[in-house]
Amino acid sequence: MVRARIEQNPIVRVVVHTSLYGLKLVAIWILLRGHHEPGGGFIAGLLIAAAIAMQGVAFGADAAQAIFPIPPAYLLGSGLLLSFSTVLGPALMGRAFMEHSAGVIGLPLFGDVVWSTAVLFDIGVFLVVVGTMKTVLLTIASDRVQVRPAQGEQDTSDSEREVS
Amino acid sequence: MELLAALLIGLLLGVGTYLLLERNMIRIVLGTMLITYGTNLMLLTSGRLKTGRAPLLGGSDIQTAAEGGGGIVVDGISYVDPVPQALILTAIVIGLATTAFSFVLAYRTVQEYGTDDLLELRGVEHE
Amino acid sequence: MEQALGAVALPLVAAFLMPVLYRWLRWRLGLAALAVAAATFILVILTPNMSLVIPWVSQLGIDLSIHVDGWSRLFALLIAGIGTLVVLYSIPYLGSREDLGKFYAYLLIFMGAMLGVVYAGNVMLLYVFWELTSISSFLLIGFWNTRDDAQYGALKAILITFGGGLAMLGGLAILGTVGGTFELSGLLANRTELLAQPLTTVALVLLLIGAFTKSAQFPFHIWLPDAMAAPTPVSAYLHSATMVKAGLFLIGRLWPIFHVHPLWVPVVATVGMVTMVVGSFLAIQKTDLKAVLALSTVSQLGLIMWLFGLATPEAAQAGTFHLLNHSTFKALLFMVVGIVDHQTGTREIPLLSGLRRAMPVSAALAMVGAASMAGVPLLNGFLSKEMFLTAVNNSSMGLAGAVVATGASLFTTLYCLMLGHKIWFGEPGETPDEPKEGSRTILVPPLILAVIIVAVGVFPALAESAVVGPAVAAVLQAPAELPHIALWHGFTPALLMTALALGGGLLAYTALPGVLAACRRVTPQRYHLNALYDFLWWKNQAVEKAAKWITNRQMTGYLRDYLVYTLGATALLFFGTMLVKGVRIPALNLSPVGPWEFLLAAIIAVGAVFTARARTRLAAIASISLVGMPLSVLFGLLRAPDLALTQVVVESVTVVLFLLVFPHLRQITLYPRRRSTNVNVLVALAVGALGTVVTLLANGARLFPPQVAEWFLRNSMELGGGNNVVNVILVDFRGFDTMGEITVLTVAGLAVYMLIRLRKQQAGGGKS
Secondary structure, three states, rough: HHHHHHOHHHHHHHHHHHHHHHHHHHHHHHHOOOOOOOOOOHHHHHHHHHHHHHHHHHHHHHHHHHHOOOOHHHHHHHHHHHHHHHHHHHHHOOOOOOHHHHHHEEEOEEEEEEOOOOHHHHHHHHHHHEEEEEOOOOOOOOOOOOOOOOOOOOOOOOHHOOOO | HHHHHHHHHHHHHHHHHHHOOOOOOHHHHHHHHHHHHHHHHHHHHHHHHHHHOOOEOOOOOOOOOOOOOOOOOEEEEEEHHHHHHHHHHHHHHHHHHHHHHHHHHHHHHHHHHOOOOOOOOOOOOOO | OHHHHHHHHHHHHHHHHHHHHHHHHHHHHHHHHHHHHHHHHHHHHHOEEEEEEEEEEEHHHHEEEEOOOHHHHHHHHHHHHHHHHHHHHHHHHHOOOOOOOHHHHHHHHHHHHHHHHHHEEHHHHHHHHHHHHHHHHHHHHHOOOOHHHHHHHHHHHHHHHHHHHHHHHHHHHHHHHHOOOOEEEHHHHOHHHHHOOOOHHHHHHHHHHHHHOOOOOOOOOOOOHHHHHOOOOHHHHHHHHHHHHHHHHHHHHHHHHHHHOOOOOHHHHHHHHHHHHHHHHOOOOOOEHHHHHHHHHHHHHHHHHHHHHOOOOHHHHEEEEHHHHHHHHHHHHHHHHHHHHHHHHEHHHHHHHOOOOOOOHHHHEEEEHHHHHHOOOOHHHHHHHHHHHHHHHOOHHHHHHHHHHHHHHHHHHHHHHHHHOHHHHOOOOOOOOOOOOOOHHHHHHHHHHHHHHHHHOOOOHHHHHHHHHHHHHHHHOOOOOOOOOOOOOOHHHHHHHHHHHHHHHHHHHHHHHHHHHHHHHHHHOOOHHHHHHHHOOOOHHHHHHHHHHHHHHHHHHHHHHHHHHHHHHHHHHHHHHHHHHOOOOOOOOOOOOOOHHHHHHHHHHHHHHHHHHOOOHHHHHHHHHHHHHHHHHHHHHHHOOHOOOHHHHHHHHHHHHHHHHHHHHHOOOOOOOOOOOHHHHHHHHHHHHHHHHHHHHHHHHHHOHHHHHHHHHHHHHHOOOOOOOHHHHHHHHHHHHHHHHHHHHHHHHHHHHHHHHHHHHHHHHHHH
């Protein structure tokens, strides 16, 4: 099997494993800096998706599952909830619908940091993107491959095999 | 640059449309992808190109030197239009999701109906 | 004002309770319906003349406005009064075998809708109720919905009346637009300005089509004989006394506005005249009693239409009076024919004779009704018939009109004799059931009508002052010196014409078989209007076949065809407009092109072409990446770092996606195209050109106003707290869009999940 050879290939293993940590770190960094410099929830989410995809191609769906070890449904739900609450929150507190708060806060190590509730919204976006892409990639990866029948022919269950 | 972009857009949309009119489902999905690229580029071009800095305030290090002109001038610095960029950013991500969906739809159709020929997949005549 | 609203609302609300009440009341449901009808009748009597506007869709000038005057009162009394009698009559007629809940529901819907038509003060409201009466008529004709003739008649009626209703809607819309209001009172107020507009003529023609279809005027009369498939109470109520008079109601409403229009007299009077002649001529040839009555209704409606078409106050008075009288004697005759049908089991004239011995009361009632219709003195029909002949004689049609009127009246006398004499006298014939007199309850409603016929015939002044006078005043919208309706006018030309019609009719009756044979010879048997209808909608279904043919040509179910239509049409419209308007591409405001950009554009172009030529899945991935990856770099060069980053990541994920999906897909098969390759290429070229041209046009026109962008750039830090303006737009300024977008993403993800997992679960369920 091709898959087995890939998994046993030490170069692939090392490269993928180390780069995964890097990817995750970069994703978080991009997510948080997105408000001021290129980046943001969409890109960060897609980076995680790329990590999942990479892991999935190299080691299979089960390994990919472990990348961001939260069930996709929770990711989607919490992401939507977080975004919606930052939208509705101000409205409930008597301010304009979707009005974000921002300010500057002095932190001991980082110095003055500009904060904004918009970042929370962005985190929600990030979670939704990760959730969606994880759902898509994992469901496709775990789907049984059926050897395609010729036209008009019935496919039989013993011609199926697992892709991963 | 706009002229080059316009020709490129025409090519992408034209080839995309050509693929969209095919009978094979994979080619149709490929066609939609090309059309997505073309449309994104079109949006960006309609806001004019390279008229100033990237829309990042506060002197970031990624920005390129200001060249050209006719951009949106704020505090003496000319920026390119940020609105199309925001539109395209969402379009790219949605495009990915729809591509994924179309692919899955395509292969599920093949599994269920045993063909990826749209002509063969036509419905019955209207009564 | 409560009475008017109540009179419309009560039957409509009660209608919805009928099917529910039917479960408890069973055959007694008729009594409940009777109570509703009687209460409505009392409300109608109590309704004063009034105008009232309740805002509804005021922006469009459509309000719930009520307008009650003498004209609507005459109709309302007929609707509620005859409605009450018909409900009473239907209780013994229908017995307990039928689905009474359905029947009374439809009947009461009709009553409420028809009252809505006559009380409406806004023409759009009138239209709504007008169509509601058509719907209830459809349901009632098709009441015995398993019978072929009921299906045929119901479909025919609704096709013709709805077609006319549609024309009328167009007419009303034009009238309202030209006149500036949909309120009747407003239209009446500026009728002089209205008539000066050329569009008013179009409106008039459309409105007349509506009125003619509803009132079964030639050539739309063909639906009424087939509507006789309905139960007889329905025929008596809708198809002789009330609904078919809705067209005349509209004519009366339009009279003050349009009677001076040059088209009014030639069109309305001619159509009325032709209808009267054709109706009476066909009526005598029928052998089914209800068919005779239906065609005589057509003929009588034509008579009234003719009168209103003459556009003189005298004729309007005659028409109004005859309208009232016709409702009474025709409803009576329908009821008696219903009793005959009920008691003998047949309506065929050749089978029926000598019934007077078994059914003396019915015979007497039928004779009163038929005599009134023929115009025998001392009955109300005599009075209005004589007024009709006088009006025609005095009109611009003069002698020719008088001759036609007398001739048609002669035929009228003939079919009246068939209804009032032929079936009752002579030797009793063989009928399916042994004839016997109807029960007392079934005889009460026609008896009441007979009393009214005689009372009005002897004391016309009462009817005139109470009902006819105010109605005529409302139609004329101006005081007019009109002679009072009187029993004796002296020896007038009209009296001579009446005598001629009656005498000639009697004479012809003695030689009936010969007359009928002569008539049949001149009646076309193969090429007539019913044959045309059958060809179009029934037997040959030409219209349906044509529609099917067109639909199947258009809606092929093949994606390519739809895209060719829409994209091709878009391109044609776009370039066509450019050509017609002489649009040119403005002077371009170009930015410099660097060598890198050239290179990237070249790679993208090659990638696009390769994608189109890819024959294997792997080639497809490679070439689509050849488009996407350089594009992301290009984004970066074009000062869009966020886009560049996103596009790069999206490209890599797409490749993985491809790899995952691949095992499930077939290789790219190139199916042979169907003849239309050139069209495909042409459309593709057009769309490509469209993209290029639009981009260049946008370059000169600024698609995104710079003020918006400037505002975003200025306030990004202050209001959004971020330096990355694109991101601030996404999460803050236009965050609502993003919220929608992540919802779409979620749905797409779930859709993929469903597409795959749902089938797995089904398969698993099937195995276990």
